Structures are given as C-alpha cells and as structure tokens.
Amino acid sequence: MIGKDQLPEKFRDIINRQVDKFKVRVFTDEVDEIPSVDDIPGESSAKWLKIKDVVCVYVDMKNSTKLSASHHAGTTARSYTLFTGTAIRLFKEFGASYIDIRGDGVFALFNSNKVHAAFASAVTFKTFIQSEFTTRVTNKTSVDTGVHIGIHQATLIVSKIGLRKSASRGDMHNEVWAGKAVNMASKLASLSDNDEIYVSDKYYSNLSSHKALYSCDCNEPVLLWNEVDLTHDDKFSFNTARVLESVWCKQHGAEYLNDILAAD
Ligand SMILES: [Zn+2]
Incomplete structure (x- = not known):
C-alpha cells in the first residue's frame, strides 16, 4: 500500500481504483x-473478446531514429x-480488419x-519500400x-482501456490487443535488416498457394523461403521461422498477386 506521506491523495486514489479493478475477475x-x-x-466491462488465429503483419521503419536525429525535420515528417500513410492504405485495401x-x-x-x-500485403509493402521509399528518402x-x-498468427x-473523450479532455482511450500475435510479429520484424519478411512457422504452414511459396517462371522456380533457427533466441515462443527476400516480379507480379489472393 502507498501511504499518505508517500504520494498526494489524488494520485493514490487513481492507483487504488485501478488496483480494485484488478481484483475483479475478467471473462473472455x-x-x-x-x-x-x-x-x-471498455474498461468498465469485466469482459474481453478473444479471437483465434489472428494474422498480424507488423512493419516498421528501418533507422527511423537516425532519420529523426538528423536535422531534417521536414524530411522526417514527409x-x-x-511510410505510415501508405502502409495503412495498402493494408486496408488488402482487407485487414484492424490497423x-x-x-x-x-x-x-x-x-x-x-x-x-x-502475405500479399507484406510483399506489396516491401515492393513499395524498395522501389519508391528507400530511394526517395535516402536521396534526401x-x-x-x-x-x-514480421508476420505471426x-x-x-x-x-x-483509458479515458473516453469528454468536455474537459480529448480521447485517451484505445484498443489494447494482448497476446502473442502482435508481440511476436514485432519481434520477428526486428530480425530483418535488408527488408526481408520474417514469419513464424505457424503462419507459414497455412500458406498453401504454390505462388506464395515458389518463385515465378522467369527462371527455374525455387522455394522462396529459407528456414531460420530460433532455438537459442528466448525472445520467441517458437523455434523456427521462415524468411523471404524477394519482391513482386516486374513481369509477373500483378498476375501472381491476384492468384495468391484467390487462394484464401
Ligand atoms: Zn517473373
């Protein structure tokens, strides 16, 4: 317990009310x-919703700290x-339910x-990064x-959780997604260094389209995915991941994308 001499009352009250909520059993x-x-x-309800086998695609900007630390505020903003504006619009167009x-x-x-x-959304975003984003931002x-x-399922x-919008304040209330899908997708993303797509084996095992697994007919088709051993990395709740290095083929990408989407 926090005593009255340790913290002023208004802050202790906030903490105590939240601790009381913690004692209430929550249902999913x-x-x-x-x-x-x-x-x-919301928070006033003792209910959370649970959804099985959600696929999370996580993208983040490489070296964004270096970008912000350099003195181009306007360029950082653009x-x-x-990056973010394109990601949201592409994910929406590919049918993501939450972004x-x-x-x-x-x-x-x-x-x-x-x-x-x-999968198609991730390869499309990667294609955008390599053909537009990187050259434009690096040039500037x-x-x-x-x-x-990173992708996990x-x-x-x-x-x-949080405070709803009221007369005296703006919205400080947001959806909180707990569970491994988002956390592990973000950790998988952190493994990539040259725009590779890292996915968990669990997600990979659900990709059935031949075109999502093998390269196109431009050359002899080869398996696009390499196995990655994570046994010694205790950040992960699984031992194997897969990594993809390719982007959409300049000749066959659009056709492949549509065929892959048809596999769902
Ligand atoms: Zn091709």
Whole structure:
C-alpha cells in the first residue's frame, strides 16, 4: 500500500481504483472474427473478446531514429507520412480488419481466412519500400532506411482501456490487443535488416498457394523461403521461422498477386 506521506491523495486514489479493478475477475468471450471497434468492450466491462488465429503483419521503419536525429525535420515528417500513410492504405485495401500505428511502425490484423491476403500485403509493402521509399528518402537524407517486416498468427484478446473523450479532455482511450500475435510479429520484424519478411512457422504452414511459396517462371522456380533457427533466441515462443527476400516480379507480379489472393 502507498501511504499518505508517500504520494498526494489524488494520485493514490487513481492507483487504488485501478488496483480494485484488478481484483475483479475478467471473462473472455470468444468471437469468430476480429470485432469492429464499436463492438470492443471498455474498461468498465469485466469482459474481453478473444479471437483465434489472428494474422498480424507488423512493419516498421528501418533507422527511423537516425532519420529523426538528423536535422531534417521536414524530411522526417514527409518520410513518416509516406511510410505510415501508405502502409495503412495498402493494408486496408488488402482487407485487414484492424490497423494501428505504433511509433514508427504499423500493424494490421487479418482474420484467419485471409492468410494469403496478409502475405500479399507484406510483399506489396516491401515492393513499395524498395522501389519508391528507400530511394526517395535516402536521396534526401543519406540515411540507410528500409523496412522491418514480421508476420505471426495466434490468439488475441482485446479491450478498450483509458479515458473516453469528454468536455474537459480529448480521447485517451484505445484498443489494447494482448497476446502473442502482435508481440511476436514485432519481434520477428526486428530480425530483418535488408527488408526481408520474417514469419513464424505457424503462419507459414497455412500458406498453401504454390505462388506464395515458389518463385515465378522467369527462371527455374525455387522455394522462396529459407528456414531460420530460433532455438537459442528466448525472445520467441517458437523455434523456427521462415524468411523471404524477394519482391513482386516486374513481369509477373500483378498476375501472381491476384492468384495468391484467390487462394484464401
Ligand atoms: Zn517473373
């Protein structure tokens, strides 16, 4: 317990009220699909929603700290808009059910019947990074930028936490997604250094389209994914990941993208 001489009363009251909530048992209601934001219960409810096998695609900007630390505020601002604004619009177009911004990154959640759409969104974003973003930003700043991309699939629970908008304040209330899908996707993303896409084996095992697994007919088709051993990395709750280095083929990309989407 925090005593009256340790903290002024108004702060102790806040902490005590939240501790009281912690003592109340919380229930999780399982739902089939990622709920709309309006259907996510708030903090006053003792209920969270649980969704199985959610696919999380996590992208964040390589060397964003270096970019901000260099003295081009205007260029930093435009780079963030180009990266984040494009990510949100592409993920939306690929059918993500929920998209949010985390610092210099964006994550998108897809229902379990959209594993190939999630894959296609990641390769499309990577293609954008390599053909537009990196050259434009590096030309202006000489910062070695790019993207870190990770994908995982797991159960998530969600609630809204914080303070709703009122007469005296703006909205300080947001959806909180707890569970491994977002955390592990973000950790997988942190493994990438040259725009590779790192995915967990659990997600990879659900990719069935031949075109998501093998390169196109430009050359002899080869498996696009390499195995990565994570046994000795205790940040991860699994032992194997897969990594993809390619982007959409300049000749066959559009055709492949549409065929891969049709596999969901
Ligand atoms: Zn090709």
